[in-house]
Amino acid sequence: MKKSIIRDINLASQGDKKLQWVRNHMPILNHLENDFVKGQYFKGKKVVVCLHLEAKTGYLAQVLKAGGAEVAVVASNPLSTQDDVVAALVKDGIKAYAWYGASNEEYLEHLNAALDFGPDLIIDDGGDLVALLHKERSDQIKEIIGGCEETTTGILRLKAMSKEKQLKFPMMAVNDAYCKYLFDNRYGTGQSVWDGINRTTNLVVAGKNVVVIGYGWCGKGVAMRAKGLGANVIVTEIDPIKAIEAHMDGFRVMPMQEAASTGDFFITVTGNCNVIRKEHFLEMKNGAILANAGHFDIEISKKDLSEISFEKKTVRANIEQYCLPNGNSLYLLAEGRLVNLAAGDGHPAEIMDLTFAIQALCLQYVMNNKGNLKADVYPVPDDIDKKVAKLGLSTLGIKIDSLTYEQISYLESWDA
Numbered sequence: 001m002k003k004s005i006i007r008d009i010n011l012a013s014q015g016d017k018k019l020q021w022v023r024n025h026m027p028i029l030n031h032l033e034n035d036f037v038k039g040q041y042f043k044g045k046k047v048v049v050c051l052h053l054e055a056k057t058g059y060l061a062q063v064l065k066a067g068g069a070e071v072a073v074v075a076s077n078p079l080s081t082q083d084d085v086v087a088a089l090v091k092d093g094i095k096a097y098a099w100y101g102a103s104n105e106e107y108l109e110h111l112n113a114a115l116d117f118g119p120d121l122i123i124d125d126g127g128d129l130v131a132l133l134h135k136e137r138s139d140q141i142k143e144i145i146g147g148c149e150e151t152t153t154g155i156l157r158l159k160a161m162s163k164e165k166q167l168k169f170p171m172m173a174v175n176d177a178y179c180k181y182l183f184d185n186r187y188g189t190g191q192s193v194w195d196g197i198n199r200t201t202n203l204v205v206a207g208k209n210v211v212v213i214g215y216g217w218c219g220k221g222v223a224m225r226a227k228g229l230g231a232n233v234i235v236t237e238i239d240p241i242k243a244i245e246a247h248m249d250g251f252r253v254m255p256m257q258e259a260a261s262t263g264d265f266f267i268t269v270t271g272n273c274n275v276i277r278k279e280h281f282l283e284m285k286n287g288a289i290l291a292n293a294g295h296f297d298i299e300i301s302k303k304d305l306s307e308i309s310f311e312k313k314t315v316r317a318n319i320e321q322y323c324l325p326n327g328n329s330l331y332l333l334a335e336g337r338l339v340n341l342a343a344g345d346g347h348p349a350e351i352m353d354l355t356f357a358i359q360a361l362c363l364q365y366v367m368n369n370k371g372n373l374k375a376d377v378y379p380v381p382d383d384i385d386k387k388v389a390k391l392g393l394s395t396l397g398i399k400i401d402s403l404t405y406e407q408i409s410y411l412e413s414w415d416a
């Protein structure tokens with residue numbers, strides 16, 4: 001097993017403070033941690049956690065370790081790693097293979113080092129770890145009991161693998177749990193995208209035209225919070241139902257080509273590639289700000305942007321100016337990577353409390369069902385979703401009603 005690959009262990013005390021802060025704001029994980037300490041459910045198991053390596057993820061890794069697992073962490077994105085948090089995890093006895101700003105070669109080296117750890121269970125975000133296991137480390141697959149996938153894009157990739165009978169172990173579609181996408185994708189992305197953009201640009205949003213590309217769960221959150229900040233929100237979509245939804249939610253809907261000349265801010269959240277490209281850049285106003293919140297940095301075509309620009313320079317941390325021959329400058333945030341993580345701290349702790357509670361319980365579910373689950377993509381069981389929702393309500397001090405016997409029988413009858 002390789003020793004940890006990190007930037008600087010001396011950053012640990014700073015990382016510890018970040019971990020303590022989120023620990024104080026993630027009561028559902030606190031509850032699971034207490035249970036895991038008693039139960040030691042993961043004893044003898046090795047877990048590789050491949051997620052955005054900031055404090056909330058760090059705490060999830062610590063919770064799994066508290067449950068008896070040997071844990072290694074690796075970054076799912078080279079620009080979201082917080083070196084101080086990673087150092088604190090290593091001090092705490094967790095293996096780590098990541099540093100901020102890793103090159104593509106280093107990123108691959110880190111993923112390989114994490115797999116050298118020899119996991120029984122994995123948590124992936126975007127599918128890179130699973131893809132590497134299947135493409136280059138297939139001899140290791142027989143050791144993997146299964147795992148969990150965090151995000152929409154990763155689940156799309158897993159389903160494509162499963163359809164072609166290429167997926168070789170069971171994976172839980174964590175993103176598709178109600179307690180994940182309803183809150184994480186919508187409210188988490190909604191808030192943290194604007195946190196990332198605002199702290200990076202320090203520009204006003206009120207009165208500006210904000211173009212949200214993609215009105216899925218993340219896009220709804222980004223548009224809703226843009227409206228709250230006083231922006232005029234425009235939505236572009238390819239799905240007619242989502243387009244009507246955006247219209248009824250009070251937003252202008254139009255094709256990207258039309259929106260291109262109108263927007264002051266453009267935010268992509270489609271999970272698709274090249275949704276903003278050459279013909280759109282050429283129509284944009286001078287000073288337009290471009291940001292992506294979808295999983296990969298392929299939604300805004302950096303290739304096209306480079307090709308049509310005669311100069312590119314960094315004008316502020318996480319802002320690159322592209323100078324076009326027509327005299328306009330376009331500003332790309334965080335190299336087109338997830339703006340809320342690469343230029344911010346990601347979703348609020350209370351939101352990730354729900355998501356990571358689902359992760360921890362799904363990982364336990366996969367382990368407990370070794371041999372019963374085939375190599376496929378599985379939905380999160382309803383009882384896990386409900387358990388996390390109930391724990392969430394109780395930590396918020398919110399009580400709800402229960403059905404009476406009369407109501408149950410009414411709802412189950414057809415001739416009442």
Ligand SMILES: NC(=O)c1ccc[n+]([C@@H]2O[C@H](COP(=O)([O-])OP(=O)(O)OC[C@H]3O[C@@H](n4cnc5c(N)ncnc54)[C@H](O)[C@@H]3O)[C@@H](O)[C@H]2O)c1
Pocket residue numbers: 151152153154181184185189213214215216217218219236237238239242269270271272275293294295296338339340347
């Ligand atoms: N930034 C974050 O922290 C964060 C959090 C969760 C998910 N994600 C990622 O964000 C992306 C979107 O996730 P989601 O859960 O909202 O997915 P979703 O499937 O709910 O929504 C995506 C939407 O984009 C639309 N779309 C696709 N191609 C388009 C195009 N060319 N033009 C306009 N619209 C288009 C689809 O019709 C769909 O409505 C994924 O890559 C996901 O992994 C990011």
